[in-house]
Amino acid sequence: MEMLSGAEMVIRSLQDQKIEYIYGYPGGSVLHIYDALAQxxxxxxxxxxxxxxxxxxxxxxxxxSGKPGVVLVTSGPGATNAVTGIATAFMxxxxxxxICGQVPSTLxxxxxxxxxxxxxxxxxxxxxxxxxxxxSEIPGLIKKAFYIASSGRPGPVVIDIPKxxxxxxxxxxxxxPEAVPMRSYNPATRGHSGQIKKAVELLLEARRPVILVxxxxxxxxxxxxxxxxxxxxxFPVSNTLMGLGGYPSTDxxxxxxxxxxxxxxxxxxxxxxxxxxxxxxxxxxxxxNATEKFCPTAKIIHIDIDPSSISKTIAADVPIVGPAKSxxxxxxxxxxxxxxxxxxxxxxxxxxxxxxxxxxxGGHYERNEGGMLKPQQVIEALYQVTKGDAYVCSDVGQxxxxxxxxxxxxxxxxxxxxxxxxxxxxxxPAAMGVKLHYPEAEVVCVTGEGSFQMNLQEFSTCSQYxxxxxxxxxxxxxxxxxxxWQDMNYESRHSQSYMQSLPDFHKLTDAYGHxxxxxxxxxxxxxxxxxAFALKDELVFLDIHVDPTEHVYPMLVPKxxxxxxxxxxxxxx
Amino acid sequence: xxxxxxxxxxxxxxxxxxxVGLFSQRNFNIETLNVAPTEDPTLSRLTVTTSGSDxxxxxxxxxxxxxxxxxxxxxxxxxxxIEREMMLIxxxxxxxxxxxxxxxxxxFRGQIVDVSSSIYTVQLTGDQxxxxxxxxxIGETYVLETVRTGVSGIARGDKVLSI
Ligand SMILES: Cc1ncc(C[n+]2csc(CCOP(=O)(O)OP(=O)(O)O)c2C)c(N)n1
Ligand SMILES: [Mg+2]
Numbered sequence: 083m084e085m086l087s088g089a090e091m092v093i094r095s096l097q098d099q100k101i102e103y104i105y106g107y108p109g110g111s112v113l114h115i116y117d118a119l120a121q122x123x124x125x126x127x128x129x130x131x132x133x134x135x136x137x138x139x140x141x142x143x144x145x146x147s148g149k150p151g152v153v154l155v156t157s158g159p160g161a162t163n164a165v166t167g168i169a170t171a172f173m174x175x176x177x178x179x180x181i182c183g184q185v186p187s188t189l190x191x192x193x194x195x196x197x198x199x200x201x202x203x204x205x206x207x208x209x210x211x212x213x214x215x216x217x218s219e220i221p222g223l224i225k226k227a228f229y230i231a232s233s234g235r236p237g238p239v240v241i242d243i244p245k246x247x248x249x250x251x252x253x254x255x256x257x258x259p260e261a262v263p264m265r266s267y268n269p270a271t272r273g274h275s276g277q278i279k280k281a282v283e284l285l286l287e288a289r290r291p292v293i294l295v296x297x298x299x300x301x302x303x304x305x306x307x308x309x310x311x312x313x314x315x316x317f318p319v320s321n322t323l324m325g326l327g328g329y330p331s332t333d334x335x336x337x338x339x340x341x342x343x344x345x346x347x348x349x350x351x352x353x354x355x356x357x358x359x360x361x362x363x364x365x366x367x368x369x370x371n372a373t374e375k376f377c378p379t380a381k382i383i384h385i386d387i388d389p390s391s392i393s394k395t396i397a398a399d400v401p402i403v404g405p406a407k408s409x410x411x412x413x414x415x416x417x418x419x420x421x422x423x424x425x426x427x428x429x430x431x432x433x434x435x436x437x438x439x440x441x442x443x444g445g446h447y448e449r450n451e452g453g454m455l456k457p458q459q460v461i462e463a464l465y466q467v468t469k470g471d472a473y474v475c476s477d478v479g480q481x482x483x484x485x486x487x488x489x490x491x492x493x494x495x496x497x498x499x500x501x502x503x504x505x506x507x508x509x510x511p512a513a514m515g516v517k518l519h520y521p522e523a524e525v526v527c528v529t530g531e532g533s534f535q536m537n538l539q540e541f542s543t544c545s546q547y548x549x550x551x552x553x554x555x556x557x558x559x560x561x562x563x564x565x566x567w568q569d570m571n572y573e574s575r576h577s578q579s580y581m582q583s584l585p586d587f588h589k590l591t592d593a594y595g596h597x598x599x600x601x602x603x604x605x606x607x608x609x610x611x612x613x614a615f616a617l618k619d620e621l622v623f624l625d626i627h628v629d630p631t632e633h634v635y636p637m638l639v640p641k642x643x644x645x646x647x648x649x650x651x652x653x654x655x
Numbered sequence: 656x657x658x659x660x661x662x663x664x665x666x667x668x669x670x671x672x673x674x675v676g677l678f679s680q681r682n683f684n685i686e687t688l689n690v691a692p693t694e695d696p697t698l699s700r701l702t703v704t705t706s707g708s709d710x711x712x713x714x715x716x717x718x719x720x721x722x723x724x725x726x727x728x729x730x731x732x733x734x735x736x737i738e739r740e741m742m743l744i745x746x747x748x749x750x751x752x753x754x755x756x757x758x759x760x761x762x763f764r765g766q767i768v769d770v771s772s773s774i775y776t777v778q779l780t781g782d783q784x785x786x787x788x789x790x791x792x793i794g795e796t797y798v799l800e801t802v803r804t805g806v807s808g809i810a811r812g813d814k815v816l817s818i
Contacts (some may be wrong), residue, residue, distance in 0.1 A: 201669060206680050210723045213669070230723060265818060266665055266726040390717035393710070 086256040087216030089114035089248035094182065095224040097124045098258040101152050103143070103518060105136035109156025110196060111183030116246035118153075122152060128513070128518065128547060131539040133160050138508050138537070139515030141176050141476055146516045148303060149276045150231045157183040157245075158196030162203065166505060168238045169207040173502025174324060175301055177236035179227045180204075184213070186192070200242050209237030214247045218254040226262045234269025235277070235388040236301055270387060273404030273412065281383045282416045283401045288357035289428035290379075291317045292348075294340065294527040297324025297501065298362015299385060304406035305329065305494040308361050311410055314417060316429055318436055320348040320566020322363045324501045327491030332470070337436065338445070341369035343483040343634050345645060346443035346655075351436055353645040355380045362386060362406045366502070375643035378525040385409050443636065443649055445487060454629040455604060457556045461488035464526065466553055467611040472524035473498060477509035477533030480562035483634040485528040500579045507536030513551040514540060524615060531553065531557045531581055541594035541625070544621050552614050553623045558630040566567035566633045571649075587625040597623040657686070658712050659738060659808045661816055662728040663718060664703040666692050670724040674701060674797065677722065682717050687740075687783075687805030698726065699817070704783075704806045726818055735811040738782045744790070745799040748775040749777070756793065763789045774799065782806075 085502040087095060093114050096104065105128045108116045119127055133155045155164050170472045171178045186193040203214050210230050212223045220243070227239040227605040236540065241376040259651055285291065299308050305328040312319045312335055319329040320337045331334055338345025340352055352358065358380045363369070370376045373395050384391075384398035385406050392401040402409055447518025461484050464472075474489055476499040491497045498516065500508040513527035564579040591598035597620050600609045607626070614622035639646040639654065648654045664670050671690055678685050683705060690701040705715060712730065719725050727728060731738070748756045752810075760767060760777050763785065769776035779789055790798060810816065 202672070205673060205676055264723070267723050390714060390721055394714060397710075589678070 083255040083257065085238065085253040087118070087250045087253050088220050088243070089115070089118040089250060089578075090213070091217065091247065091256055092224070092243070093118045093122060093125060096152065096169060096222045097122070097259055099224070099228055101125055104152040104154050105130055105137060105139045105515070106154030107133050107156065107160055109158075109160045111157040111185060111245040112154060112160075114245065114250055115154065115181070115183070115243070115248065127154070128543065129328065130585065131536065131542050133163035133441060134167050134507065135511035135537050135540045135543070136507075137164050137178070138170065138616055139518070140178050141167060142224065142423075142498050142512030143519050144171070144176050144178055144517035145174075145512075145521060145608060146495050148226055148301070148495065149153050150179055150236075151515065153178065153180040155182055156196070157185055157200070159200045161198055161200040165203060165207065168204055168240065170500050170503045170505045170508060171238040172207045172209070174297060174500065175236050176238070177232040178233050178238040178406065179224070180238060180240045182240060182242050182546055184242045184244040187215075187244040188246065200240065204240045205342065205376050207238070208240050209235075211242065213242045214244065217247045217252060220247070221256060221258045222262060224261070225259050226264070229262055230267065233633050234267075235298075235391075238255060263268060267614075268403045269298065271408070273385065273402040273409040277402045278409060279416060281402060283416070284381060284383060284400060284589075286420065286422050286424050288317075288424055290432045291315070291357040291359065291424070292337070292351050292355045292356045293317050293319045293336075294322065294327075294358055294363045295319060295325040296322045296361065296363025298364070299325055299328045299406050300407040300494045302362055302387065304410055307407055307410035307414065311414055314414065314422055315635040316374045317359075318351055318433070320344070321351065322366075323486055323499065325363060326486060326493045326497040329491040331490035332492055338487060340637050340644070341366075341371075343487065343636065344369075345445060345487070346636050347436055347439040349638070349644045350439045352380070353643055354435070356519055357381050357383070358547070359383045360385065364391045364394070368396070370395060370432060370560060370642050371646070372636045372641045376485035377644065382627040403566075424556045430460065444535040447635075450629060455601070455607065457484045457558070457625065457632055458488050459630040460554065460556060460602070460607065460628060461485050461528070463607050463611055464528070465489045465624045467615060468524050470524065472496070472526050473505070474522065475499070475513035475516060475525065475527045477527070477529040478504045478506045479530045479533055480530055480558070480566065480632070480634050481530045481533075481556040483563075484556070485586075488491050500545055506533040507637050509533060509634060510538050510551075513553070514544060514549050517551045518547070526552045526554055528554050528556070529583055530562060530589075531555055531559065532561045535585075538590070541591070541596060541621070545595050548619070550617070550621050552617050553621070555587065555623065555625050556628050557587070557625050558628050558632070560630050561632065562632075563634070565630070569633065570637075573601065587623060591623040596623060598625060601626040603605065656706060656712075657706045657732070658730040659736065659806055660703050660705065660716065660719070660728055661731055661808055662703065663693070663816060663818065664690070664701055665717045665726060666699045667724060670699070671701070673722050673724060674703075675782075676693055677718055681714070681718060683711065688804075689805040689807060699807040702805070702807045710735065726814060729810070731808045731818050733812055734814065736759040736808050737811060738808045739780055740783055740786055740804055741780045742786045742789075742801060742803045742807045743780065744777050744779065744801045746775045746777060746793060747773065747797045749773045752797070756797065759789070761793050763792070765771050771815065790810055
């Protein structure tokens with residue numbers, strides 16, 4: 083048996099877990115671990131400039147790859163700085179393992195220097211957390227953390243390690259377990275076949291169906307099956323914000339996103355539907371609008387790995403608890419076996435109704451001929467220049483919604499955004515995390531001048547490691563999404579939503595040794611994007627000035643149903 | 656409606672705080688809560704009484720089940736069950752009232768477990784309603800101090816909550 087210190091066990095366990103990169107920031111309580119890290123090469127460490135960025139990097143890597151990301155931070159302020167990123171991953175069910183230092187166990191509870199009760203602080207925003215009580219527990223707890231983080235409904239797991247658990251001279255037997263069975267944790271491995279059968283019967287009877295594909299289909303790697311099912315049945319499909327790319331957006335059967343800023347046709351179709359098949363979508367309030375007015379004629383089949391997501395906000399008629407992939411495989415088999423098809427005539431009139439809705443709106447916006455760029459136009463240009471094949475990592479605000487609406491994702495795992503928590507500052511580190519692992523891919527951060535300033539210090543990390551992401555900043559000189567709400571609900575009193583004293587982004591980018599391009603006109607737009615993407619090895623910041631008065635539409639009317647929308651500043655349904 | 660949920664929990668540090676935290680995070684109410692290790696020292700058994708619509712109760716049981724340290728749970732109110740709570744209560748017992756208190760304790764099958772010249776300390780077991788009724792019968796002005804364990808419950812018949 084090999085004898086290792088707790089610190090060495092941490093790093094060895096990560097090696098045995100085949101972790102390539104971890105993201106973090108050192109400090110007193112993790113110095114032993116950092117020393118063990120320095121004595122090997124297999125696990126590479128990215129030194130961020132703020133712990134929040136480390137968590138977003140790990141999180142975005144997980145979103146792009148489906149594998150858990152790993153973070154290492156010190157106790158106290160290191161750990162609390164990581165909390166926003168942990169909460170972000172938690173809300174979107176992203177697998178992540180966060181290793182936090184802690185003051186020595188002998189000092190816990192004494193308000194020691196840099197002591198924070200991270201078990202308590204993180205508890206509401208983790209899938210689970212562990213405190214190490216003895217160094218020999220470390221390999222087992224790390225294995226459990228990875229297992230819990232990435233199985234069932236994924237989520238972040240925190241491991242709190244007091245400094246005295248990692249003392250270099252205290253050595254213990256090391257072995258990394260193959261498996262860590264837990265009597266109290268057994269996520270469903272397949273759906274109930276009786277329920278699946280019932281669901282298939284409903285699908286075959288449907289006359290006005292919609293398939294709703296959520297983040298669970300992406301996380302559950304079930305998007306191919308979802309697509310096959312939609313194709314087999316000729317049903318229309320809508321992807322939630324978290325599910326974008328889960329069904330190809332350029333396909334005829336795709337309706338767009340549902341909800342607050344969903345497409346007109348998706349919201350109308352859902353409202354008028356007689357059956358919704360939800361695959362890993364959780365009927366979030368930003369989708370449903372007023373739950374009591376939600377889709378009054380629809381029966382609901384709800385597939386989810388997490389039973390508590392089913393009938394939480396919207397009651398399901400046929401709940402199916404299980405992994406989306408295996409459930410859909412069974413559904414497809416049953417459908418094939420039945421030899422039946424839904425009523426073709428009913429479907430064809432449903433489709434002609436949908437086509438009418440499409441014509442009515444279909445993502446229309448007005449350009450300012452010869453005037454300021456419209457943000458939508460920038461996203462369309464980005465789509466064109468990147469041939470629809472980039473990883474798009476978004477921040478939060480209007481730019482996020484424009485990106486979701488106008489960049490057409492045909493593949494899953496390409497749209498990376500903080501959907502549940504809505505964390506400004508997410509986009510840039512997220513893009514870094516993706517680019518690091520997919521150096522050949524085009525990785526772009528779509529951001530606003532507000533969001534970008536929440537993690538711009540990471541320019542420095544990009545210089546250190548040479549991470550050539552492209553940053554498309556839709557600079558509207560305002561906290562646009564806040565401003566839009568103030569326009570709509572507060573008689574345009576722009577309380578604190580105007581970004582005064584913006585930095586000179588050109589000089590700022592320069593200072594960190596990166597390249598900046600400023601874009602103010604339509605003529606400059608495509609050439610600037612092309613130039614940026616041609617510079618394969620350089621981080622390029624595109625400061626694109628866009629119309630600050632633009633609003634995101636459609637927009638659901640508050641406390642109403644899904645068919646109640648503002649379509650532009652003056653017209654509502 | 657009021658529900659009694661019995662939970663088998665890994666007997667680990669912090670497990671209880673997750674249960675309690677869950678109730679406050681998700682805006683569920685707790686009326687009573689008690690917890691102690693079982694005959695298997697790796698497990699604690701927790702009984703919580705709560706109330707809410709069917710939808711809320713469904714969420715409570717699902718969310719509890721989701722906690723990694725929850726091994727098993729049952730909503731006892733879904734079937735026949737026995738519910739008990741224990742109360743220790745200090746009652747003013749002076750003059751002619753002293754006998755009256757004694758009689759009431761007997762009627763409720765309580766036990767006087769400690770006596771001083773002016774006070775009876777009484778132990779009483781029963782369901783919540785019985786304990787409430789006892790206090791009402793004694794009259795609140797005579798009650799000096801109460802301590803109640805909160806409800807414990809167990810299913811009737813052959814049903815067993817174990818792993
Ligand atoms: C950390 C954080 N703080 C506050 C908010 C609330 N918020 C949502 S959008 C937004 C404005 C974002 O401004 P910007 O990044 O410039 O994007 P824009 O809406 O202008 O495109 C704000 C303040 C948030 N989502 N996250
Ligand atoms: Mg802005």
